[in-house]
Amino acid sequence: MTPVLATALAILIGAAIAYILGFDPFVAYGALLTGAFGNTMAISSTLAGAVPLALAGLGVSVAFRAGLFNIGAEGQYWIGVIAAVWFGYHLTGWPGWLHTLVCVVAAAVAGGLWGGLIPGLAKAYRGAHEVITTMMMSYIAIYFGQYLIAAGGPMHAPGYNAQSYPIRQDAWLTVLVPPQLTTAVFFALGTAVAVWWVMFHTTVGFRLRTVGANARAARYAGILVPAYTVLALGLSGLLAGLAGGVQVLALDHRLMWGFNTGYGYTAIVVALLARNHPFGVLLAAVFFSALSTGGQNMQMVSQLPSSLTDVLTGLIVFFVAAERMVPLAIAWYRRRRGVRVQVAAAGEGGREA
């Protein structure tokens, strides 16, 4: 209930802001909606943009479920892209489907090692906080990627632009609905089902959730908490890396300067809004992708800057995080009113002491 309420509140406040700035909120939101879902092209773009958000969001949510805060999904995404691209143009003469598979697996494994092995081991055996380590690893990954494609870098393709060689076309994902929607969408759906199944129907998932819900009880239950910490961060990084691999195979087909879209950061918001439920992640990913694609149309039609969508995102985060504040505020209000009404009635009841 709360996620829906938080979103509704954010949209309402966004409308108020638009109105105060002198825009018609109905026109603006109408343009946002048509921009995101108005025609097949719009839907295609929105769903395509939702795929990396969903995959990386699933990754963040798995860590959350185990009580860990993976904020380095952005870097794991990059590492996934790098791995997929490397295998994408180095391998030749493989059947297309196998080549794709190799790239995807490479991306996932690379992301898993980056997010899981190093921060996970550091957390499990040295107590280094994962918020710090995943963030640091994230920056390393981003700058490493930029080094690779800079002039003179090992993956730099000859030419003026800072970009890598393209992935061989046989490994590209097939476009289903032009311009952007590819078979990548099946990766997102399949992974969501897989994550749901693992988390709620296997002993491994049960143990991960136990570690997240109560680490002391997990130890008492005989769960090797350090091992599951590594596993949780590993799975989390694996999914974020998969997001990068799938996205680059679907759309950009190469590592490019400035392709850094911030999917890994938005993924945190996606997981938050979805309350870490795999199917909720799918919905939240479509929602945030729609904000982004629709936002551009909104700016064109109503002149309202598309950065309003960033305001909406911020408000949603605020309201979801403030979930416990709402009942508190209501209780406080009731008490205040109670005091005012009843002070006169009962206050003097025992005052004569």
Added chain:
Amino acid sequence: MSSFLEVVDVHKYFPGVKANDGVNLDVRAGEVHAVLGENGAGKSTLMKLISGLYQPDAGEIRLEGRPVRFGSPRNAIRAGIGMVHQHFMLIPALTVADNIVLGDEPGGIRYKRRTAAAQVRALSQKYRLEVDPLARVEQLSVGLQQRVEILKVLYRRARLLILDEPTAVLTPQEAEELFQVLRHLKAQGTPVLFISHKLDEVRAVADRITVMRAGRTVATVPAADASPQELANLMVGREVVLRVNKPPRTPGDVVLSVRNLSVTDAERRLRVRDVSFEVRAGEILGIAGVDGNGQTELADAIAGLLPASGGQVAFLSQDITRLPPGERTRRGIAYVPQDRQRDGLVLDFTLVENAMLRDVSHPPFSRRGILQHRPARAYTERLLEAFDVRPRDPDRHAGDLSGGNQQKMILAREVSRDPSLLIAVQPTRGLDVGAIEGIHRQLLRLREAGKAILLVSLELDEILSLSDRIAVMHHGQVVDIVPAETATREQIGLLMTGTRVGESEVAQPSNR
């Protein structure tokens, strides 16, 4: 004697629950009045009604004959109702005086610290609640912190003192001191309303006792006339067995053997020093001692949650000193940990998930790594039925259960896995008579079934009535192990202070 506070036929409903369903109570000026009832009988709801946190749905509360309706706790305080909560609401970094006057400071915004200290000193002398007004609260023992709480309400001119389960956090000595304070308050004319589920202390301190059961007040009796048996029956609503019937039993083979075990805690302090003992099949070994003398660490080390820094733990003749906790569980060690909410259960999980917590990788909970929801549910339902855990709904979260039912749930899980050894640390802490009876029966049933049981408890009576032998711990060491048949409270009490009787004082220097 005139009534100070009357509660007349009060009802309070919550969705699906009749928390108070016809409550009558009158507290007379100058008496200590106890409200006795099991957990969940509606005592806390009643207290919240009296202290203004809730408003009654029906019925009336009268103060000195005049009906009152408190809209908020503030109004109740103004009317002279002083509530001392079970959980203290003090600021550790502030002094005693600061805490007491907080919210009603002398001098208002220009806080007069010296006046406050003087006022608090005068107050503490008047009521003989001795405490240093300038000491910081964080440096005080729990018993003294409770005094500060009492002074806090007296400072606000409370004319009725309400104490909610005040002895739950106190040592026996501190509890006795509290009773002295209450008697003194009574002598000064301040009535006291005392909430408890412990029969003995209610009889020790109260003039009259009102018993609650299932949201109703069932009887009010003078404390002098009430026998423990009578009170227990009123509380539970049926005949309760207070004394444990323990048939004699010859112990079997050694199940657990602890040799020269030393344990350091997470802060690297040595908590268990060179401890040796054995527990045999069909035997209950009780571990007595004042809280914090290494009993919990000993239990944790045997269960594998703390590493041994020296010595050996053998289970069924095999060395398990280095085995991880999960492996020990598999070999047949069951463990009821001291802190049921932090260690024993995952409060956000359903009862089914809590039932599978320790055995998730085995049938009926899973097959080849895949959870078997339906068999797990059926198993949990049987567990709830057999151990009378309420509510009997496997989909409820463990956090929704009362303390007694949480404990039953843990015991159900641990016992039903058919262990060879059960370690139970304070299994009846905070529970009411009915629940304690049930847990004691389970422990004796296990003993009867030939299991070895290690019982750690701070309740001397529990240790004395259940154990076959009693090991007394002091300062991390086992001072002595005595047979329970011949042991007396005095003897155990003396051992708990580290003093051994007679010639055993010089014997076995390795244990000292």
